[in-house]
Amino acid sequence: MDVSxxxxxxxxxxxxxxxxxxxxxxxMLAQLFCNNANFYVTFVNTHHTHNLIHKLINKTNxxxxxxxxxxxxxxxxxxxxxxxxxxxxxxxFFTMGFESKAKFxxxxxxxxxQEEWSPPTCIIADGIMSFxxxxxxxxxxxxxxxxxxxxxxxxxxxxxxxxxxxxEIPFQGDDDMxxxxxxxxxFESLLRRRDLPSICRLEDxxxxxxxxxxxxTSAMTRASALILNTFDELESPIISKLGSLFPKIYTIGPxxxxxKSRTTHYTESDSSNGSLREQDMTCLTWLDSQPSKSxxxxxxxxxxxxxxxxxxxxxxxxxxxxxPFLWVIREGLLLGDDTVVxxxxxxxVGTTESGCIVRWAPQEEVLTHRAVGGFLTHSGxxxxxxxxxxxxxxxxxxxxxxQQVNSRCVSELWKVGLDMKDFCxxxxxxxxxxxxxxxxxxxxxxSIAGNSxxxxxxxxxGGSSYCNLEKLIEDIRSMRSxxxxxxxxxxx
Ligand code: UDP
Numbered sequence: 367m368d369v370s371x372x373x374x375x376x377x378x379x380x381x382x383x384x385x386x387x388x389x390x391x392x393x394m395l396a397q398l399f400c401n402n403a404n405f406y407v408t409f410v411n412t413h414h415t416h417n418l419i420h421k422l423i424n425k426t427n428x429x430x431x432x433x434x435x436x437x438x439x440x441x442x443x444x445x446x447x448x449x450x451x452x453x454x455x456x457x458x459f460f461t462m463g464f465e466s467k468a469k470f471x472x473x474x475x476x477x478x479x480q481e482e483w484s485p486p487t488c489i490i491a492d493g494i495m496s497f498x499x500x501x502x503x504x505x506x507x508x509x510x511x512x513x514x515x516x517x518x519x520x521x522x523x524x525x526x527x528x529x530x531x532x533x534e535i536p537f538q539g540d541d542d543m544x545x546x547x548x549x550x551x552x553f554e555s556l557l558r559r560r561d562l563p564s565i566c567r568l569e570d571x572x573x574x575x576x577x578x579x580x581x582x583t584s585a586m587t588r589a590s591a592l593i594l595n596t597f598d599e600l601e602s603p604i605i606s607k608l609g610s611l612f613p614k615i616y617t618i619g620p621x622x623x624x625x626k627s628r629t630t631h632y633t634e635s636d637s638s639n640g641s642l643r644e645q646d647m648t649c650l651t652w653l654d655s656q657p658s659k660s661x662x663x664x665x666x667x668x669x670x671x672x673x674x675x676x677x678x679x680x681x682x683x684x685x686x687x688x689x690p691f692l693w694v695i696r697e698g699l700l701l702g703d704d705t706v707v708x709x710x711x712x713x714x715v716g717t718t719e720s721g722c723i724v725r726w727a728p729q730e731e732v733l734t735h736r737a738v739g740g741f742l743t744h745s746g747x748x749x750x751x752x753x754x755x756x757x758x759x760x761x762x763x764x765x766x767x768x769q770q771v772n773s774r775c776v777s778e779l780w781k782v783g784l785d786m787k788d789f790c791x792x793x794x795x796x797x798x799x800x801x802x803x804x805x806x807x808x809x810x811x812x813s814i815a816g817n818s819x820x821x822x823x824x825x826x827x828g829g830s831s832y833c834n835l836e837k838l839i840e841d842i843r844s845m846r847s848x849x850x851x852x853x854x855x856x857x858x
Contacts, residue, residue, distance in 0.1 A: 374484035375434070376846045377406040379474065380512075383492040384412040384442055385455055386642050386668035387748050388514045389419070391595045392492070393640035394621040395512070400432045402628050403839040406483050407435045410473060412442040412458075412466075414450055418642040440469040451698045452671050453766075459494070459578045467497040474505055487846050490593065493520070494578075496585035503588070508845050510616075511589035516747050517601040517617070518553075518775055519768040520594065521608055522563065523583040525550045526576070534559075535566040536576075543788070552604050560788055561774035564766040587611050593838070595619035595751065597824035597831050600780070600817065616838045617831060620751040622730060624825040624835060639730070642668070646724040649692055650731060653722075656690050659739035662799055663732050663758075665694035666744040670765040671701045676790050678710075680742075683795020685716030689740075689803050692722045692732065733758050740802045741783075742795075745773040757818035759783050759810040761798045763790055782814040 378399055382392040389411070399405040411419065416439035428435075443461030444450060450458070478485045486507050491498030493513035502509035513520045529535045532549055543560040550557065559566070565576045586592065591614035598605060598617050608615055618624060622639070653661060664684065666672065672680070677700055684691045709717075717723065729749070732738060733756040741753045745764040750772050753760050760783030762773030770787060777785035784806070786798050802810070824831040 373846055375404050375406055376487035376842050377484045378842060379408045379410060379486045379489045381410045381491045381495055381498050383494050384415040384458060387746050388492055389415060390640040390748060391514055391621045392512060394625040396435055397432055398625055398628060398835065400435045408438055408477060409435060410438045410440060413439045414442060415642060422641060422644060438473045440466050440473060442466060452669060455669055456575060467501060470498060471501045474501065488842055493586050494582045496582050499585055499588050509589045510591045510593055511586040512593040514595060514747065515768045516596045517594055517604045517608055519771045521604050522550060522771055523579060527580055530571045536569050536571055538569060552607050556778060557774060561770050563768055563771055591616060593618060595621050597821060599820040599824060616834045618835045619831055620755050620821055623755050624831050627825045643726040645726050645728040647728060649722050649724045649727050653735045653737040656737040658736050661690045661692055661737045662740045662742055663692050663738050664742040666699060667746040667749060670744040672699055673701050679790050679792045680795055681713050682792035685713055686792060686796045687799035689799055690720040694727050695723050696726055745769040747772055750776060754782060754817050755821045757814050759802055759814050761786060761802050763787060780813060780817055782810060782817055
């Protein structure tokens with residue numbers, strides 16, 4: 367190779383799992399690559415999520431801000447009428463096999479043949495999209511795995527097989543849920559049965575969902591490195607342990623904050639945050655009318671669902687707590703038909719007096735609004751990080767995937783919130799809200815202020831996540847010449 371030859375900019379292909387909590391951080395990374403490294407980026411959605419994003423994105427602004435970012439789409443293997451939401455989003459695990467893999471390969475081969483952009487330098491694939499690793503290996507393109515869980519949960523997933531062998535899981539839902547789980551290195555005195563990921567509650571070790579996660583987790587180690595949306599100061603002991611499984615780990619979170627800290631001309635209205643739903647901005651005006659730190663913000667994210675009874679228990683608990691509340695009741699949150707809930711009169715009155723309900727909120731702006739004092743959350747990892755960064759203490763009501771683990775870390779490890787997992791009767795909800803907003807507030811606020819500062823510092827120049835992104839960019843640049851040569855060999 368002639369070293370004096372000017373090198374084209376690297377070209378990174380990013381493939382997220384098609385769900386809100388995966389697309390958002392991976393799109394932030396894509397945008398950072400464009401803005402801060404001048405990389406070319408191809409972001410591969412499924413047709414379904416591609417259409418949702420493109421309905422909401424301000425295309426002119428987006429093109430101006432990220433001229434080297436483009437989108438491609440592949441099928442998800444589901445029939446058009448499939449809802450692709452709530453728990454049914456898991457169906458995609460089993461349909462994104464053959465057809466999606468073939469189309470993903472076509473996209474990559476097509477990119478090789480295009481004149482104006484350099485061929486792909488590396489692939490960054492979601493940690494539960496292992497077919498991308500197969501394709502990368504076939505085409506001799508380096509691949510990095512991006513797990514959208516935190517380090518603690520990622521580490522825990524590597525021990526699921528061991529938990530099965532030791533007879534710790536599966537267990538029945540009503541077995542002793544407070545039994546300690548002491549066999550995971552690093553978590554000897556943290557976890558109980560109820561804090562394990564929701565897949566551990568499946569009754570059969572051969573359940574395809576449980577097996578899917580085991581296979582996907584083990585495939586991640588075939589990648590050359592791991593990216594996590596967390597920061598060193600929050601999880602350093604576990605990040606070190608993961609170092610025994612991956613030659614390189616880039617902890618670059620909170621990505622939404624790193625993105626904002628490194629993008630001077632960004633405004634929220636650019637709609638480049640990867641939202642799949644329209645955000646109702648009117649709730650910000652409602653928040654403007656509320657006293658400082660008085661409001662409890664309630665959201666269960668994009669996948670968790672509630673039965674009608676659970677919805678009513680939360681609602682009574684919130685109204686009875688006598689604190690103003692802003693509640694996201696998204697389409698599909700309620701299991702079954704959500705148009706048939708008859709609201710008891712006292713809840714109508716309580717909500718008119720001190721509540722605001724929206725279909726989808728601008729969550730990052732809500733959490734940093736001066737009126738918000740607490741967050742009743744399902745403990746999705748993005749929501750947890752956003753809350754920590756904003757210094758807003760949490761009440762956790764986890765339901766699935768990593769949420770049970772996150773909520774345990776929030777309450778017992780980082781001490782930045784209260785955990786009410788598995789219970790949501792109205793008196794528990796009321797008690798938790800009162801404790802968070804009054805009784806236990808001082809103590810929790812001290813911890814969250816410290817963690818929030820560490821999160822903010824990590825994304826500033828010289829901070830751990832800031833520097834780790836720089837390393838990632840440098841390492842991708844150094845992959846460029848190798849990939850070019852390999853691609854050449856492949857074409858001969
Ligand atoms: N979110 C939002 N508006 C809402 C509720 C959620 O913008 O009304 C965003 C939130 O900021 C977060 C993401 O949706 O970034 C949800 O991701 P998370 O990992 O918390 O949960 P998931 O939806 O994956 O369960």
